[in-house]
Amino acid sequence: MRAWFTGVRRLTALVLTAALQAATATAYAAGAAPDTAPSAARTPGHVVTWGASADRVGDGAADRGYRLVVHTSVAGDDPRIRLSNAFGDRPITFDNVYVGIQEQGAALVRGSNRPLTFGGARTVILPAGATAYSDALPGRLPAAVNLVVSLHTPDAAGPATGHGMAMQTSYATWGDHTAEEDASAWPERIGSWYYVDAVSVRPKAATGAVAVLGDSITDGWQSTADLNRRWPDYLARRLRTAASTVKGVANEGISGNKVLADGAGQSALHRLDRDVLSQPGVRTVFLFEGVNDIKAHTGVTSQDLIAGYREVIRRAHAEGKCVVGATIAPFKGWSEWDEAAEAVRQEVNAFVRDSGEFDAVTDFDRILRSPYDHERVLPFFDGGDHLHPNDKGMQAMADAVDLGSLDCVGTARP
Incomplete structure (x- = not known):
């Protein structure tokens, strides 16, 4: 062998x-x-x-x-x-x-x-x-x-x-x-x-890419190193064998990153142009960030975070990109979890699911949460710290993405 x-x-x-x-x-x-x-x-x-x-x-x-x-x-x-x-x-x-x-x-x-x-x-x-x-x-x-x-x-x-x-x-x-x-x-x-x-490469005609704007979950923490088991890696494997014309995947996650404030890397708003919109062939922006904004007890409200999401949507649409929004995954059991942060998470997730402002939605909260306690990650998917998924959780996240939502030529709104 x-x-x-x-x-x-x-x-x-x-x-x-x-x-x-x-x-x-x-x-x-x-x-x-x-x-x-x-x-x-x-x-x-x-x-x-x-x-x-x-x-x-x-x-x-x-x-x-x-x-x-x-x-x-x-x-x-x-x-x-x-x-x-x-x-x-x-x-x-x-x-x-x-x-x-x-x-x-x-x-x-x-x-x-x-x-x-x-x-x-x-x-x-x-x-x-x-x-x-x-x-x-x-x-x-x-x-x-x-x-x-x-x-x-x-x-x-x-x-x-x-x-x-x-x-x-x-x-x-x-x-x-x-x-x-x-x-x-x-x-x-x-x-x-x-x-x-x-x-970058020059693929066959009409092929595009998705860029994932994220934090440590997207960056792959708690996945197995050297085996490409971050959830965007699993997504790339699915796309290779799918009918979708989206084939490229750019993992633009930074551990500890926030949407609104610089700290662990520049904020998503500050790095959006360089890390995402400047990448050649990007057709779709996949936004999966926010847990670091709400879990650090910084006083960020759901309306603050929603305003940040809206800015990402506006700027991506102005460049002709679609935007897929993802719900924030549960993290009860992590040291910074409390009921106030959980309330913000639920309010933000309701916006992602129901506002209609994203071109499509992937519900990572629903995929990763325990059926017995919706505020916790399912133990089978828990990497051990109650925030970051393990390899199985990473794969489940990638499997939850509707590949058709990434292949959105001509559907981005101004």
């Missing part, structure tokens, strides 16, 4: 390898000018196949290398990655960026690792707050593959941009070992992604 699995993985890698070998990798001494505007219009025909919300992740260090493992959702041609210096306070240089296919751990499938260029140059300099798309690599990137982005920065300092809780093991090193396919130079295991916040 192991030999068969390895053979299948190598065959999948060969599809990408053949594509990458067609790419031009001419080096330039000077850095390329970054594409600083994060507009989806910068990648016509592309659809996001992987995404992770940007946040500050400590401080950068010079001569640092990262080998970052990400999992694709939709297949397509001409893959591109997006580098981010969104939280940096100074320019940062990337002098080598490679992509390959994971063999095991930090080791790559032999022959799959290829360099990326930015405006034709191997080096790109991102000003503070900027993002940059790589040039496309001609050829096809499969769905459901572990793509590995290896990057090196000779001058990083100050706040680093990345995603703190990846639920995926990646690797780090000192020095530039980006071109190496073996694991020997990558001894350090890390649980965060650095400087990469999106991968």
Whole structure:
């Protein structure tokens, strides 16, 4: 069985390898000018196949290398990655960026690792707050593959941009070992992604994506690490075999995130444009946030949170996107639960279900709650802290999504 699995993985890698070998990798001494505007219009025909919300992740260090493992959702041609210096306070240089296919751990499938260029140059300099798309690599990137982005920065300092809780093991090193396919130079295991916040591809015509705006439940806490068992991962698996033309899934969850207030990452309202609306090919915004606003005893009322939801709906509709709203799941038993927070949750959920302001609704509360106590998560789905679902709960959430509600071409309201 192991030999068969390895053979299948190598065959999948060969599809990408053949594509990458067609790419031009001419080096330039000077850095390329970054594409600083994060507009989806910068990648016509592309659809996001992987995404992770940007946040500050400590401080950068010079001569640092990262080998970052990400999992694709939709297949397509001409893959591109997006580098981010969104939280940096100074320019940062990337002098080598490679992509390959994971063999095991930090080791790559032999022959799959290829360099990326930015405006034709191997080096790109991102000003503070900027993002940059790589040039496309001609050829096809499969769905459901572990793509590995290896990057090196000779001058990083100050706040680093990345995603703190990846639920995926990646690797780090000192020095530039980006071109190496073996694991020997990558001894350090890390649980965060650095400087990469999106991968996009050019899929077949009329294919779109859904971006999930969420908190730690969407981010995958209490799911099994390295197995892609966050609920958006299960959703991507369903979409791959469904008739829906929505195939891409971007997981834009941040642990501890709130709709209204900055703290654990910028608030959903503050990061909506960068993390969601700028992602290429996004057809639908899936909004599943709010428990952190109400459980922290901050005085947030149901009307406050509903106003935040309405702003997300308004801004997404203005960009021609549909918005699916999800009810807030139960969390009785969590240390910050009380009857006042529960009352707000119930009022907000009534709005989500009954207001008609969302284009569609997914009722996660109904799916996850115990039939014996609607304020608690069903024990079978409880990850152990009475707030975060386990793998079975994550799968149940994905199974509850009406796939037709995501495939809403032409139905978004102004």
